[in-house]
Amino acid sequence: MFMNTQFDKLFINGEWIDGGSENTIPNQNPFDHTEIGSIQAASKEDLDKAYQSAQEAQKSWANELPQTKRSIMEKAVSVVEENKDLIIEWLIKESGSTYMKAAGEVTVSINSMKEAATYPYRMEGKILPSQVPGKENRVYRAPLGVVGIISPWNFPFHLAVRSIATALATGNGVVVKPATHTPVTGGLLFASIFEEAGLPKGLLNVVVGKGSEIGDDIVTHPIPRLISFTGSTEVGRRIGELAGKNLKKTALELGGNNVFIVLDDADLDQAVESALFGKFYHQGQICMSINRIMVQQGMYDKFVDAFVSRVKELQVGDPSDKKTQIGPLIDQNQVDRILKDIESSKEMGAEVALGGNAEKNLLYPTVLTHVTNSMPIAKNEIFGPVAAIIPFDSEEEVVGLANEHPYGLSGAVHSSSIERATNVAHQVETGMIHINDEPVNDEPHMPFGGEKDSGLGRFNGEWALEEFTTVKWVAVQHKRRDYGPFIEKR
CATH class of the missing domain: 3.40.605.10 (Aldehyde Dehydrogenase; Chain A, domain 1)
Incomplete structure (x- = not known):
């Protein structure tokens, strides 16, 4: 000792x-x-x-x-x-x-x-x-x-x-x-x-x-x-x-406003599991956590259904219980800040597919759909267990959306074509990005850091x-x- x-x-x-x-x-x-x-x-x-x-x-x-x-x-x-x-x-x-x-x-x-x-x-x-x-x-x-x-x-x-x-x-x-x-x-x-x-x-x-x-x-x-x-x-x-x-x-x-891009040829199960970990690990209180999930039209509805189904299974509660997957946020100010962004985004057209409620410092896993890049839940760093899912049509569009905000720490791109995913990854202005994985990665021999803000x-x-x-x-x-x-x- x-x-x-x-x-x-x-x-x-x-x-x-x-x-x-x-x-x-x-x-x-x-x-x-x-x-x-x-x-x-x-x-x-x-x-x-x-x-x-x-x-x-x-x-x-x-x-x-x-x-x-x-x-x-x-x-x-x-x-x-x-x-x-x-x-x-x-x-x-x-x-x-x-x-x-x-x-x-x-x-x-x-x-x-x-x-x-x-x-x-x-x-x-x-x-x-x-x-x-x-x-x-x-x-x-x-x-x-x-x-x-x-x-x-x-x-x-x-x-x-x-x-x-x-x-x-x-x-x-x-x-x-x-x-x-x-x-x-x-x-x-x-x-x-x-x-x-x-x-x-x-x-x-x-x-x-x-x-x-x-x-x-x-x-x-x-x-x-x-x-x-x-x-x-x-x-x-x-x-x-x-x-x-x-x-x-x-x-x-x-800070980070990390994107998780799902192209229409991605492996759905792999993308959902990656998003689940990358969004909700440590209640999303990680600089590398997913902030915006961007899913290509054609895959969007299937992804939302599968993702919400898996999020419902997450265990919320006492972090000392080894089965708990979602514990408390660090303080009440963080909870209040995030709930305010959720409400503002709902007023702008976002829909709550799951969650949106809290008990003291426990904010329950939340999924918002029909989110746009201009909503507070997409513009601001969430730093909590809220998934904002944004639809897009083309690779050119998603690259523009990804780079629209001033952060550039980490990110991920999912596709069955490594070359296609890598081509998109090269265009995202970020210090780190991962193919067919999630953004929360840190290896002691690899360069860790961000671009822009x-x-x-x-x-x-x-x-x-x-x-x-x-x-x-x-x-x-x-x-x-x-x-x-x-x-x-x-």
């Missing part, structure tokens, strides 16, 4: 301490609204100490042997594996994850950590030719220094660790600010994990605080060179502005190495250089 589970404190410079703010962060179970705990929030002074600690510890960590870094990362993987049941329990009670989703999240997190454990031996440079006689050009890869990480509440464990593990493995120090809905699974768990793994003090710091109190400061503080953020486009735009003013790098994975940069694999490191050109003049007529003895 973990050496330390003081999940009511901050973790700064290797110590578990109370926050210096007058505010407290309540931690509430989104299903039954019971209080899990309460954390004294971080102050600006706490944040400064965290960054100072990371900066100081990083100086020696950057020069640590690669086998030492890798050993600590591998030990951290072992700690997660040994404590898998505890982590799953926390994900269920803190983020409203179903057991299936929580278990899947831990598995994909372990895979990300294993990929990160390879990075210390992948910090490669280059030797390149020079245009100058007797000169050798060398390019060295180095850590950025300190990375600030702001983690989200929907997949808090995975979306935090993919940046934490990458940053540490590439020689950086880290300060994490988890979402206030998920301070433990998005931050404090990692303090315990890496503490037990033997990470040197000060390299990883976790500050739990209100965005209104330290949100801007975690970005504008002079120490961090990269801000890694996963969350809404609205907040990401603000972070990008603040980072740009201070000449900092950003890795931003933001869905963010900047890429996570995972060699692309994460580029984001979390920098390069330095060192030119070596082996022979005395002739500077020509500029330098002449007189």
Whole structure:
């Protein structure tokens, strides 16, 4: 088990301490609204100490042997594996994850950590030719220094660790600010994990605080060179502005309005099953979740009938019950927001084929038909268990509909012709898209990220190495250089 589970404190410079703010962060179970705990929030002074600690510890960590870094990362993987049941329990009670989703999240997190454990031996440079006689050009890869990480509440464990593990493995120090809905699974768990793994003090710091109190400061503080953020486009735009003013790098994975395109020659059963998972996994609270299901005329009625029939079978309720497939949304504000979009869309002509009702934070699986691209349920990122099904006539039309909105994170195209589906996929403006599958995919060695309003940069694999490191050109003049007529003895 973990050496330390003081999940009511901050973790700064290797110590578990109370926050210096007058505010407290309540931690509430989104299903039954019971209080899990309460954390004294971080102050600006706490944040400064965290960054100072990371900066100081990083100086020696950057020069640590690669086998030492890798050993600590591998030990951290072992700690997660040994404590898998505890982590799953926390994900269920803190983020409203179903057991299936929580278990899947831990598995994909372990895979990300294993990929990160390879990075210390992948910090490669280059030797390149020079245009100058007797000169050798060398390019060295180095850590950025300190990375600030702001983690989200929907997949808090995975979306935090993919940046934490990458940053540490590439020689950086880290300060994490988890979402206030998920301070433990998005931050404090990692303090315990890496503490037990033997990470040197000060390299990883976790500050739990209100965005209104330290949100801007975690970005504008002079120490961090990269801000890694996963969350809404609205907040990401603000972070990008603040980072740009201070000449900092950003890795931003933001909102999505992902399309699921069903062409008229698709395998109906396969498309329905893919749509079921891609729409309702974790109640649709995933940046990659299907937002708009677009079905070609001729297939539309058959798809709707088959899809509604399968949605009716989904089990809704307590996420701690292993049979539950649909648990609660994170809070009542999310439920109210989605119900409002449903009502507005109904007024514009959408029809409710199933659902449309809620009990507290439980929003029942909902299917809307006869949706158009201009309706709120199609224009806005749903982030909930509501499927909006849009008919289309031609491939040209569906590509136009797909690209009409300003997001471009993930997507899917179904067809019995791989070439036909791939041709459509190439025309959709998105960072990721999948043929005869659903949009919720993440593999630790593949580039993860979006286009347009869905963010900047890429996570995972060699692309994460580029984001979390920098390069330095060192030119070596082996022979005395002739500077020509500029330098002449007189």
